[in-house]
Amino acid sequence: MPRSSDRVTIHDVAQRAAVSRQTVSNVLTHPTRxxxxxxxxxxxxxxxxxxxPSSSAQSLRSQRAGAVGVEINTLGPRSHNxxxxxxLGSLAMRAAEHGSHMVPFGSPGDRPMVDGYQAMWARRLVDAFIIADTHHGDPRPAWLEENGIPFASFGRVWDDPTFTGWVDVDGAAGTGAAVAHCADLxxxxxxxxxxxxxxxxxDDRRAGWAAGCARTGVAxxxxxxxxxxxxxARAAARRLLADLGPSDAVVCASDILALGLHHELLAAGREPGSEVGVVGFDGSDTALMHHLTTVEQPLDQIADRILDLLDDALAGRPRPPAGSLLQPVLLRGDSTSARSRSR
Amino acid sequence: MPRSSDRVTIHDVAQRAAVSRQTVSNVLTHPTRxxxxxxxxxxxxxxxxxxxPSSSAQSLRSQRAGAVGVEINTLGPRSHNxxxxxxLGSLAMRAAEHGSHMVPFGSPGDRPMVDGYQAMWARRLVDAFIIADTHHGDPRPAWLEENGIPFASFGRVWDDPTFTGWVDVDGAAGTGAAVAHCADLxxxxxxxxxxxxxxxxxDDRRAGWAAGCARTGVAxxxxxxxxxxxxxARAAARRLLADLGPSDAVVCASDILALGLHHELLAAGREPGSEVGVVGFDGSDTALMHHLTTVEQPLDQIADRILDLLDDALAGRPRPPAGSLLQPVLLRGDSTSARSRSR
DNA sequence: GGCCTTGATTTGAACGATCAAATCGGTACA
DNA sequence: TGTACCGATTTGATCGTTCAAATCAAGGCC
Incomplete structure (x- = not known):
């Protein structure tokens, strides 16, 4: 009889069904047997x-924590949030389907260091890491690689073109689509x-803008x-305003920049959308709240793909031949609107 | 010799130091022995x-996952984020010092249900939960209590005055301080x-405003x-503007509301701060970005206190006699400024 | 010198699961 | 009838740690 107020174990089930522990285990993991x-x-x-089944026991037996570490930079640039x-929300939701969970951890410093990773890994609190926002000279990818620690990256790992365990948003395609959208309107x-x-x-996003202009023929x-x-952003927007003709549009590298421009337009008495088009980038809450047209990052897709990459790595499967470049989606807001077709 | 490429265990250390496993264990947990x-x-x-030491092994042995579940409502009101x-960031940072870590998990529905909690608890992926934003009729506190699951709440648990495992911000004190700040200026x-x-x-925040007015004698x-x-918020702010005299101020229940008022003031050609004072609530990034004066929630303190509560609960210590009401801090921005003392 | 106490260290067992190998019962075949 | 075989099930061992009990060595005391 399972002692009440005590967790029910595989042994309790075995007794109840009059079989051995292993048979119960087989029912759950190899039903055909x-x-x-x-x-x-x-x-x-x-x-x-x-x-x-108890996750602790499974972890010990399988030598798998079933967890993935994600660094969150509380003190870093606030805009990161x-x-x-x-x-992180998308990851947490998707992780459940992958049979794992996220463990957010912070590094007190403002620049990414490997200390936090080291601590989590040494005790095997996690099986792998997800890193984001890598930049030139970022010590993390190399360190993880050297120590044979599985990881995947949101954002290309620019320092090491060999590494294909990344998922990124095609920024150039995004700004390109933004230009096309403006041209269409x-x-x-x-x-x-x-x-x-x-x-x-x-630089990638800017290149997409330039290419988009060339492709669509818009000036x-x-x-x-x-x-x-x-x-x-507001200061830069003010400088921009002088050179901005009526019925011009501006594609921005981020929603924050777009918001700055949006505010300055209003301050200057020029209405965003009907007079000057504004397109942001990221699909952030800020943009949605202000009804800015923006280029949305497909975070759910990214999370899914990253978790797939980690599954592969943990299963010992080889890395894909190349990283995944996902297409962002243009989200129409009120900061761009159809022009009267008078040109 | 520790086989290279294999995790170093307590056994490896024991061999190296020519002692038994237990002595190594004692060195770490009972050095005096x-x-x-x-x-x-x-x-x-x-x-x-x-x-x-391996966290999986310790978890199994101690029957403690060393983790705390935190529900994140991705689909809920966006402003929750x-x-x-x-x-969540504060929690993750502080948790490290408490020897545990956070496990964020999502519930797909838009209203809080116990399904997600049930799933995490059944497998003992976590030892406890942290809940937030409880409201009247919230099924979670009662369910957790019934099942003997340790938890603490960010925000009073209004349905059950008996439950003292909560930490909250003194909203009335916050809006009261905001009124005093405006009166001072x-x-x-x-x-x-x-x-x-x-x-x-x-209702709590509004009461603080009313009481603050009465106390400071400001109209x-x-x-x-x-x-x-x-x-x-903008629509409401527009209605408010008509009745708003020059050199009046407005205390808001949240930063979003304050931002709406801020925008409408600018649209009406009235400068926030110098002409009309605006005070938000929450100390959110949005407020900081727009330099709004706001009432900041001491999130680090809250996280710390909540983790202490959970430590107590897990150690079997009795609950405190009452919940913790923490004082928010007024954060000066540009949306309030000193008046010329001409009255 | 023998016996008891104390402190330091070691051995055994357990946490709950799963893999590998052993056992069991039945069927097919010579 | 005996044996080889096969599927279903059970037993043993293990993952890495820590509690509890056993062992060991040294010192004090009569």
Missing amino acids: VRPETLERVQAAIAELGYQ ETMAPF GYRAVGYLGWPSGSVVG PGPEESCDQDLDD | VRPETLERVQAAIAELGYQ ETMAPF GYRAVGYLGWPSGSVVG PGPEESCDQDLDD
Whole structure:
């Protein structure tokens, strides 16, 4: 009899169904090995007792924690949260289907270090890691690789073209689609508000804008750059405004930048959308809240693909021949609207 | 010799230091039981091999997962993220010091159900849960209590005054401080932009405003209410504007509402701060980004206290006599500024 | 010198699951 | 009738750790 107030174990089920522990185990993991009649009886016992295998015991036996570490930079650029928080949400939801769970952990410092990873890995609290926002000189990919620790990355790992365990959003395609969208709506010239050149993500998005202009034949409008910060964005937007003709549009490298432009347009008495088009990037809550047209990152898809990559790595399957580049989706808001077709 | 490429276990350390497994274990958990000389030798071996006990093995042995479940409502009101994401960050950071980690999990539905909790608990993936945003009729606290599952709550559990395992922010004190701040700066009347009455949190914050006006002797300004949504907030703010005199201020139930008012003020050509004071609530990124004066929730403190509560519960210590009500902190932004003392 | 106490260390057992190998019962075949 | 075989089931061992009990060595005391 299962002692009440005590967890029901495989042994309790075995006794109840008058079989051995192993048969119960087989019912759950290798049902074909069990005679149909027995299967049914054991399944009934499992249901009656509400048995669920203990994850601790399974972890020890299988040498798998069933967990994946995700670093969250609380002290880093605040804007990170804008993407990382929903992404962690997507991961947590999807992970359940992959039979694992996320373990967020923080590194106190403002720049990514391997200390936190080291601590989680040494005790095997996790089987793998998911990293994001890697940049040139990021110590993490190399360290993980050297120590044979499975990991996957949201964002290309620029330092090591050999590494294919990444999933990224096709930024250039996104800004390209944004330009096409503006061209379709009839905006005259399409400008660009981006980040200072040098960041790989930023350069990619800018390239998509330039290529989009060339492809659609729309004139490239004025261009400015600033940091990922609302105040900076507003200052840059003000510089941009002078050169911005009526019925021009601006594609931005992020929703924060788009919001800065949006605010400055209103301050200058020019209505976003009907007078000047604004397209953001990221599909953040901020953009949705302000009804900005934006390029949405398919976070659910990214999470799914990343978890698949980790499953493969943990199963010892070889890495894919190349990383996954997912297509973002243009999300129409009120900051772009159809022009009267008078040109 | 520890087989390379294989995890170093307690056994490896024992061999290296020429002692038994148990002595190594004692060195880490009961150092006083070990002769100083031996202690040193074993510690050296531990350091040389870089031994860290396996968390899976410890979990099985101690019947403790060392993890705490936190539900994240991805599909719920988006504004939840505004507070919950940073809160999860604080929890994750603090948890490390408490020897545990967070496991975020999602429930697909939009209203809180116990299914997700049930699944995590059945397999003992977690030892306890942290719940937030409980409301009247919330099934979770009662269910957790019934099943003897340890938990703590961010936010009072209104349905059960007996339950003291909660930590909350003193909302009334926060809005009261906001009123005092406005009075100090010399604003004439202080209005209120809140949520429809009926929500416990909202009613609390509104009460603080009313009491604050009475206490400081400042005249209560006009009042409006709306949902936690930027569009709604702007509509309500527009209604408010008509009744809003020059040099009046408005205390808001949330940063989103404050932002709505901020935007409408600009649209009406009235400058936030110098002309009309605006105070938000939550200390969210949105508020910081827009330099709104806001009432900041001490998330780190809350996380710390909640983890303490869980430690107590897991150790079988009795619940505190009452819940913890923490004081929020007023964060000065540009949306309130000193009036010229001409009255 | 023998016996008891104390402190340090070791051995045995257990946590709950699953893999591998052993056992069991029945059927087919010579 | 005996044996080889096959599917179904059970037993033994293991993952890495820690509690409880056993062992061991040294010192104190009569």
